[in-house]
Amino acid sequence: MEQEREAQVRVDPARCQGHNRCVALCPEVFDTDDLGYAVVTKPVVGADLMSEVRLAEENCPERAITVTRA
Amino acid sequence: MTRSDSGGGADIRELARTFTHHDEGLDVAFDVYAELREHCPVGFSEEYGGFWFVTRFDDIHRIEQDPETFAVAPGMLLPPMGRDRPGIPIDVDPPMHPKYRRIALPAFTPREIDSMEPMVRRVASELLDEMGDDHEADASKGFAVPLPMRVFCELAGFPLEDSERLEDWVNRIFYVRTHDYADTERAAAETCAYLAEKFDARRSDPPGDDLLGRLVRAEVDGRSLTDEELVDYGFVLLTAGLDTTSWVIRSSLWHLAQHPEDRAALAASPELVATAVEEFLRCLSSVQAMARTVTRDTELDGRRLRKGDRVLIVFGAGNRDEARFADGDRVVVDRQPNPHMAFGVGIHRCLGSNLARRELRIGLEAFLARHPEFSLAPGPAPPWHGIGPLPLILGPAKR
Numbered sequence: 001m002e003q004e005r006e007a008q009v010r011v012d013p014a015r016c017q018g019h020n021r022c023v024a025l026c027p028e029v030f031d032t033d034d035l036g037y038a039v040v041t042k043p044v045v046g047a048d049l050m051s052e053v054r055l056a057e058e059n060c061p062e063r064a065i066t067v068t069r070a
Numbered sequence: 071m072t073r074s075d076s077g078g079g080a081d082i083r084e085l086a087r088t089f090t091h092h093d094e095g096l097d098v099a100f101d102v103y104a105e106l107r108e109h110c111p112v113g114f115s116e117e118y119g120g121f122w123f124v125t126r127f128d129d130i131h132r133i134e135q136d137p138e139t140f141a142v143a144p145g146m147l148l149p150p151m152g153r154d155r156p157g158i159p160i161d162v163d164p165p166m167h168p169k170y171r172r173i174a175l176p177a178f179t180p181r182e183i184d185s186m187e188p189m190v191r192r193v194a195s196e197l198l199d200e201m202g203d204d205h206e207a208d209a210s211k212g213f214a215v216p217l218p219m220r221v222f223c224e225l226a227g228f229p230l231e232d233s234e235r236l237e238d239w240v241n242r243i244f245y246v247r248t249h250d251y252a253d254t255e256r257a258a259a260e261t262c263a264y265l266a267e268k269f270d271a272r273r274s275d276p277p278g279d280d281l282l283g284r285l286v287r288a289e290v291d292g293r294s295l296t297d298e299e300l301v302d303y304g305f306v307l308l309t310a311g312l313d314t315t316s317w318v319i320r321s322s323l324w325h326l327a328q329h330p331e332d333r334a335a336l337a338a339s340p341e342l343v344a345t346a347v348e349e350f351l352r353c354l355s356s357v358q359a360m361a362r363t364v365t366r367d368t369e370l371d372g373r374r375l376r377k378g379d380r381v382l383i384v385f386g387a388g389n390r391d392e393a394r395f396a397d398g399d400r401v402v403v404d405r406q407p408n409p410h411m412a413f414g415v416g417i418h419r420c421l422g423s424n425l426a427r428r429e430l431r432i433g434l435e436a437f438l439a440r441h442p443e444f445s446l447a448p449g450p451a452p453p454w455h456g457i458g459p460l461p462l463i464l465g466p467a468k469r
Contacts (some may be wrong), residue, residue, distance in 0.1 A: 002082070005104070017415065017416065017417065017419040018175070018179075018419060019177075019413065019419060020180050020423075020424055021409075022342065023180055023182075025346065032179050032180055032181070034179065034181070035172055035176060035300035036175050036178060036424070038396040040250075046089055053405065055407065058406075058407035058409065059348075059406075059407045059408060059409050060409060061409045061410065061411055061413075061415045061419075062415055063409075
């Protein structure tokens with residue numbers, strides 16, 4: 001199977017409720033705004049951060065994060 | 071223990087009819103949840119004036135994403151907390167809800183919580199000093215209960231001498247309401263009078279950045295909050311973060327005292343505590359359930375819910391749903407992924423969840439650093455739930 005090289009990371013602002021699980025799990029890619037809602041600071045990630053962004057995606061209680069192959 | 075007799079119709083109907091998420095219901099909660107998820111995922115209890123309960127993860131998640139059909143008014147707590155007015159923001163629906171909520175949100179961002187971390191560490195360390203290295207100690211009274219109280223007093227600018235009163239009020243508001251509601255009403259009234267006094271004093275000072283100051287300076291729809299709104303908001307901030315956090319610190323220690331392998335793993339690798347905290351929240355959380363009100367006739371798992379019906383979403387049951395969490399009844403301290411709903415999901419996600427998580431992590435890290443070995447003291451087994459005594463033997467168990 002082909003290795004995942006790059007992926008696009010998105011947070012759906014309509015779903016994010018500010019749990020901040022993603023920020024705790026992958027601060028390299030996620031941050032928060034002044035109200036504590038998630039923002040993506042690094043929208044394209046490589047293999048080095050793939051497992052962390054996947055973890056953030058799977059742990060989001062609102063299912064607000066999507067990680068798609070670029 | 072076999073449960074071969076409880077799959078049948080009559081038993082499960084009785085289990086549903088008498089279902090409660092309080093008091094003695096908590097002793098057997100996890101077995102009852104398993105039965106209900108399997109045989110009666112949505113059912114009707116006759117307790118507290120009658121309510122539907124919802125026990126499966128996906129149903130709860132769906133309800134939480136549909137606040138138009140499942141409103142919070144007149145209140146999220148069942149039974150209520152001794153007041154006729156709604157708590158702000160938790161008992162308020164849109165369109166006012168987000169306006170109120172954004173007042174306090176900036177106080178609880180990860181960055182804000184980072185700035186509180188040294189204070190939380192200091193409080194934890196002070197409490198551990200006070201508790202000493204006695205052979206036997208009540209880790210609930212000595213640590214789990216006072217930690218969130220002292221942190222809250224610091225954040226709100228309340229004198230520490232008030233903590234005894236605050237503790238008494240919160241106890242009577244949360245743990246007495248099921249059997250002596252008049253006492254809960256008295257405690258709520260006393261709490262509100264106290265808060266009104268604090269807000270008055272805050273108005274004459276130049277209001278700073280602490281919690282009360284934020285509320286005094288806040289505007290909604292271009293106006294300041296009324297005296298009543300200030301108290302409605304202060305009441306929620308005060309009651310929401312004390313015993314709830316204490317409970318989970320206590321229940322985490324309760325688990326670790328009985329699982330030396332987990333305790334040793336976390337003591338040896340403090341960086342694992344953050345992951346373990348999510349698991350303690352999933353399995354042993356204080357907020358087992360919250361109520362909603364149906365705003366229009368709807369259907370759930372084949373049950374017809376009518377406008378005005380009360381619905382209890384049982385997070386504690388959903389969080390152990392095997393359909394979502396393999397081996398859901400087992401505490402797995404390094405469980406990943408763990409997208410639990412201990413703080414709720416949807417627009418009413420617990421406002422203070424970041425602070426609660428930080429207190430839990432720092433509290434457990436500090437406790438384990440000071441006492442890498444501890445176990446339950448001999449005597450009757452303490453319950454998993456509540457904020458009652460947790461007598462521990464600190465240090466290697468003596469036989």
